[in-house]
Amino acid sequence: MQTALSIAMDAFAYGMALFIICIGLSLTMGLMRVVNLAHGAFAMIGGYIASWAGRDLGLGYGYGIALAVIGTVLIAVPLERLLYRRIYDRSELSQVLMTIGITFCIIGITNYVFGPTLKTIPLPAELAQPVDLGFRSIAGHRIFVIASGLVVAGGLWFLIERTGFGVHLRAAVENAGMARTLGIRTEIIYALSFALAIALSAFGGVVGAEFLPIEPYYALRYMVTFLVVVSVGGAGSIPGALAACLLLGAIDVTGRYLVPDFGNFFFYLAVILVVCAFPRGLMGRAH
């Protein structure tokens, strides 16, 4: 029982970290119909900025996160205007080719600027301490990740379902031509949602760094995992992404505990079963 609870805690924390990183990708793929393979690269940039802020500038963790989110968005916005805008209406193949090209460029540049070694993000003392939960001790940082994941999920749901911006976004997604006719500036809506997705990826890159350490090949190493989470959850669905992350996190962590030799076997078995049963993902919508 104790073991089961303990594994559940680990699975929950891991799933939440995945969720924060992947939800932005789910939004760009589901709402904007852009297959952004460079999503992980932006998460990595966020991690690098936070690491630089914490280690070289000596700023606190909170400032590090803020700087990472703002800095990554500032890097991404010109890319959106110059490059991404051209591929919104193009085929998936062009999107994949361009975004994987961007990924390789970002890997090369970070390797050149920051070097090939691992970078850590210094945690504040409160988060670095193990917290005693009675049945086990868990890193304080994991509790922070779980809380952040819940806040992100709730905040996004509110933004998309309950605000004017959300109404415009949904309208632009349903029928861009009609939305424009009604006076919605779709390109601004797209730019804002792109920035939001990037901000979330940067945030995820920073808080998830304890699970997925920051190094130049981060962007490629976890690309498949991120894409799998989005396709299992259903692109564009917040509850879907949440369910996918928790399900896959639980299966991955439990599988590793019970039969470590099998490795990712159960993870991918679950992916195959889900995709067979729900070809559009757990909560994907028909387009």
Add this chain to the structure above:
Amino acid sequence: MNGTSFGRLLRTGALALAGTLAAWSGAASADTIKVGIIGPFSGPFALQGKNFQAGAEAWLAQNGKSVAGHDIELVYRDLPTANPQQARALAQELIVKDKVQYLGGVYFTPDAMAITPLLKQGNVPLVIFNAATSAIMNSSPLVVRTSFTLPQTTTPLGKAAVERGAKKFISVVSDYGPGVDAEGAFKKAIEAAGGEVKEAIRIPLNTTEFSPIMQRVRDAGAEGVFAFLPSGPPTLGFVKAFSDTGLKKAGVKLFAPGDLTQESDLPALGEAADGLITSFHYAVSHDSEVNKRFVAAAEKAIGAPDLLSFPAVGAYDGMFVISKMIAATAGKQDAEKAVEAVKGLGWESPRGPVKIDPATRHITQTIYLREVAKDAQGRWINKEIASFPEQGDPGLAK
């Protein structure tokens, strides 16, 4: 005469002079001996390749670019990841097209295995700077190795672990060649010292989330953990999980070969690795005059001090061996004579006293027991706490 045409005349003259000089210097260095170095100079393992380069260049900087009147020219070839076919193609190109007399480098075992069949026909010795599987040495008599093997670095851990009161072990290794080698070597060593491995877990290479493994360790009630993972994200994740899940506080001891705590990863591992005990053949912080000079030269070659780690010393000693080969053959291409000349060769390396074992052509060296600790300047280092001199490779001993 106006200025421009005079300038043109001057330039023509200078060009002609430069041409003559080039031809002349070309004639003088007709006796240039080329050494081909194959390593991962780009891609995920670029840091290891950079260390090869730093080690080789540190040697040239200290000893000059010529040996007994023969100029040495290094020819680097990039092999980003383990890729036997490409390794073979690169070695062939170096031997046939670039006409190298010596091959050096090689980070991964499969690459070394693909190159060794070419050596006899090419009349070229191979000095391995890293690739660390015992069996490579048996694949060709023209191979000499200046790195280490996992059985060599792991064996002293058995005794050290039992001395520190840990007898019941759980071993956790990444499921690939070196991991399996390390698991076997440790099992043998700990059983010889009177301990036991209760459970052996192999995990896939790409694992970065280790909490479930730590739960296994807790449930098994082990006193010690033996771990071997490739350096980089897996090691960082493992060491962090070990301390985060409270195992470290509970008094479980973690032992590992020194690959896990290579100096370039220590700033990232930091506090989490504090007190971790490893065994290895080289620590950048090794206290000797030779090592201080080596580190100074290699840091200059690599650019930043915190990038330096063990492949550099393999390359540095490899260059020493090649220089002895060049001297023994008087610059002529004779692979067998060259290898024969370095059998039994002993010298003072930055890592301590070493010797090329005449029977196996592998390096015999001191293996150090080290603890991750802070030095006087507050940097994390592998502090040597015990040494086991003259360790051969138990994997090759017949």
